[in-house]
Amino acid sequence: MTFLTDRLDAARAQGRAALIGYLPVGYPDVERSARAMVAMVEAGVDIVEVGVPYSDPVLDGATIQQAAEAALQRGVRVRDAFTAVKAVVDAGAPAVVMSYANPIFQYGVERFADDLVAAGGSGVILPDLTPDVAGEWLAAASARGLETIFLVAPSSTQERLHYTVAHTTGFVYAASLMGVTGERASVGAAAEQLVADTRAAGAERVCVGLGVTTGEHARMVGAYADGVIVGSALVRCLLEHEDEDDALAALRVKVAELADGVRSAR
Amino acid sequence: MTESLQAAPGPYFGDFGGRFVPEALVAALDELTDAYEKAKVDPEFERELTRLARDYTGRPSIVTEAPRFAAHAGGARIILKREDLNHTGSHKINNVLGQALLTKRLGKTRVIAETGAGQHGVASATAAALMGLECTVYMGEEDTRRQALNVARMKLLGATVVPVTSGSRTLKDAINETYRDWVANVETTNYLFGTAAGPHPFPAMVRDFQRVIGVEARAQMLERGGLPDAVIACVGGGSNAIGIFDAFLDDSDVRLIGCEAGGLGLESGHHAATIAGGARAGVLHGSRSFILQDADGQTIESTSISAGLDYPGVGPEHAFLADIGRAEYWAVTDAEAMEAFQLLCRTEGILPAIESSHALAGAIKLGRELGPEATILVSLSGRGDKDVETAARWFGMLPEEKA
Numbered sequence A: 001m002t003f004l005t006d007r008l009d010a011a012r013a014q015g016r017a018a019l020i021g022y023l024p025v026g027y028p029d030v031e032r033s034a035r036a037m038v039a040m041v042e043a044g045v046d047i048v049e050v051g052v053p054y055s056d057p058v059l060d061g062a063t064i065q066q067a068a069e070a071a072l073q074r075g076v077r078v079r080d081a082f083t084a085v086k087a088v089v090d091a092g093a094p095a096v097v098m099s100y101a102n103p104i105f106q107y108g109v110e111r112f113a114d115d116l117v118a119a120g121g122s123g124v125i126l127p128d129l130t131p132d133v134a135g136e137w138l139a140a141a142s143a144r145g146l147e148t149i150f151l152v153a154p155s156s157t158q159e160r161l162h163y164t165v166a167h168t169t170g171f172v173y174a175a176s177l178m179g180v181t182g183e184r185a186s187v188g189a190a191a192e193q194l195v196a197d198t199r200a201a202g203a204e205r206v207c208v209g210l211g212v213t214t215g216e217h218a219r220m221v222g223a224y225a226d227g228v229i230v231g232s233a234l235v236r237c238l239l240e241h242e243d244e245d246d247a248l249a250a251l252r253v254k255v256a257e258l259a260d261g262v263r264s265a266r
Numbered sequence B: 001m002t003e004s005l006q007a008a009p010g011p012y013f014g015d016f017g018g019r020f021v022p023e024a025l026v027a028a029l030d031e032l033t034d035a036y037e038k039a040k041v042d043p044e045f046e047r048e049l050t051r052l053a054r055d056y057t058g059r060p061s062i063v064t065e066a067p068r069f070a071a072h073a074g075g076a077r078i079i080l081k082r083e084d085l086n087h088t089g090s091h092k093i094n095n096v097l098g099q100a101l102l103t104k105r106l107g108k109t110r111v112i113a114e115t116g117a118g119q120h121g122v123a124s125a126t127a128a129a130l131m132g133l134e135c136t137v138y139m140g141e142e143d144t145r146r147q148a149l150n151v152a153r154m155k156l157l158g159a160t161v162v163p164v165t166s167g168s169r170t171l172k173d174a175i176n177e178t179y180r181d182w183v184a185n186v187e188t189t190n191y192l193f194g195t196a197a198g199p200h201p202f203p204a205m206v207r208d209f210q211r212v213i214g215v216e217a218r219a220q221m222l223e224r225g226g227l228p229d230a231v232i233a234c235v236g237g238g239s240n241a242i243g244i245f246d247a248f249l250d251d252s253d254v255r256l257i258g259c260e261a262g263g264l265g266l267e268s269g270h271h272a273a274t275i276a277g278g279a280r281a282g283v284l285h286g287s288r289s290f291i292l293q294d295a296d297g298q299t300i301e302s303t304s305i306s307a308g309l310d311y312p313g314v315g316p317e318h319a320f321l322a323d324i325g326r327a328e329y330w331a332v333t334d335a336e337a338m339e340a341f342q343l344l345c346r347t348e349g350i351l352p353a354i355e356s357s358h359a360l361a362g363a364i365k366l367g368r369e370l371g372p373e374a375t376i377l378v379s380l381s382g383r384g385d386k387d388v389e390t391a392a393r394w395f396g397m398l399p400e401e402k403a
């Protein structure tokens, strides 16, 4: 049991899915991104995914790419993720760091795990790493009680589902569709089946991400998943408003819409 | 007798290689690996590939002795392996025909490819036209400008060319965008990876499809009196280099030298010399190898006059060969490459690709070191038709430069 799984289970006890919001650290700058994450928590996000901007984000669509590129141009560092994690945790929500593999490898897996623990973070989501090649990280994480969240996709075979579930802690991240992050008109039809298959493969908690954009999407996904993960739709609130107050206001409105969605699902 | 280094199967080459990819691509890579393993031992596949190599590509490619060029290279004997004479003008076609045949075996109808100089894009568009496959090529916007003629060529061959505007707008970003397409369309689409890098099975598979360069060249050298003292090739991701090196890996007296793009010089920080520049190991585009990166693991943009070598990573087998000391890697600057380019044009009447000119520059340096007794085999990986504008600008031959 960790802060993260407690929060997921608390939402479940309320008969709803948890709302998980993603923002990259460093956009538009480190302090403002941390304040935006706190604003999300205040507006109804249960769990925050703190994104680490990366130069080669092969699983991200245009919106997150744009924010990450801007953050990197302004000099964001990997260590800034821990500043954001601490802000989220101080605001009362669990934080997980979402990072491509190389920044963690170069930071040093042990050091990364230590600093994440020190900041109060619950674990990591690894979009471009599978358990097959994550041994070093998994050892560091489990020694420190950190969760490691791997992804499953509609293309995952039964064998891969079992394998991934067996190595995942916290929750399994089910990609709703074959594709990259970004807002979509509808949530992939494959998602519900994937959640069912992932549960059948032994997963205790399965959260769905990719393409969730509206309160209606959150409601639909919340009907069958343990958590609803939203990224690009939130990032867009920041991209579209240069003024911080305007950006945070737009973000709160979006989070409230999504929070209503997960609360009207079942 | 130590174990042979030839045709190493992967996924790991020492500490390098592997498969660091999103789960969404694992099934497709497993399927591809499986199809390739089966094809490798299927005489029908071998026959078809050999037939295409002979009747379509024009293999075997010849070797040409370059005595007038060699006079500027310490008088060493210099022999060029003429991949520039292949259909479509470079070694890239060897790999693409193999992967396109595999695509048919997988029952997929669409191929995607990244391209830097445009040679791999042109080769992919060509193979797609030949085999009736739909083809989309991703090319950094910066490179679509540097290689405008190749963009037109791909379009003439029926391919869709997508200029990539993210990141540094060069090869690495074109690879990112091709991955994004693949994740979304993997059911119908196969990724024709253009170099001996990326996740398993690409480094080993691309090497196998390019091995023919070295197999032919080694036999051609033996016919001409014996093994060379050194084999030199340019290294972007490293496919022509590993292709010509492989057959010589167990000939311990043959020096193997990869020439990376030194750009404006190693000390300037603006280059693409991953190994020669002393880069740290990391993970980029699906495998562990040496990469140009900052302390945080963010990829550093590379610099080279040659679009085909302008890549911040290098294939994992080269990282391994460097690590164990079997091959050496040199940095060749833009200026050195262009000097060699002009020299080959003027002395031998052969217009090389700027990529290949890096290997020629390496041969000049090595020839001057070793002198007239030495024999050097150079991989002339491509022809320079695509580079005429870049070269004309470099040498100030264009009528008037618009600002």
Ligand SMILES: Cc1ncc(COP(=O)(O)O)c(C=O)c1O
Residues within 6 Å of the ligand: B090, B091, B116, B117, B118, B119, B120, B194, B195, B196, B234, B235, B236, B237, B238, B239, B240, B241, B307, B308, B309, B353, B355, B356, B381, B382, B383
């Ligand atoms: C003629 C030529 N040589 C070499 C290269 C570099 O690729 P590799 O290192 O895979 O041989 C390219 C790439 O575009 C090329 O066009």
